[in-house]
Amino acid sequence: MNISSRLKSFVHNSRHILSISYKPNRVEFNKSAKIIILGIVLMGALGFIIALVISLLVTGSLKLI
Numbered sequence: 589m590n591i592s593s594r595l596k597s598f599v600h601n602s603r604h605i606l607s608i609s610y611k612p613n614r615v616e617f618n619k620s621a622k623i624i625i626l627g628i629v630l631m632g633a634l635g636f637i638i639a640l641v642i643s644l645l646v647t648g649s650l651k652l653i
Contacts, residue, residue: 612620643649
């Protein structure tokens with residue numbers, strides 16, 4: 589595949605994505621935002637718990653945290 593055909597394919601695919609996409613309404617946006625924030629909080633808590641456990645296993649105290 590040469591560069592011009594790849595570029596044409598990219599433009600065609602980009603137009604297709606833009607044509608089927610839409611702006612979410614307020615309810616959809618709020619639901620998505622809540623799910624994303626919950627995911628970030630859960631990942632942070634999980635990372636903290638893992639760091640806490642590793643710190644306790646390595647040193648026997650909380651010196652690394």
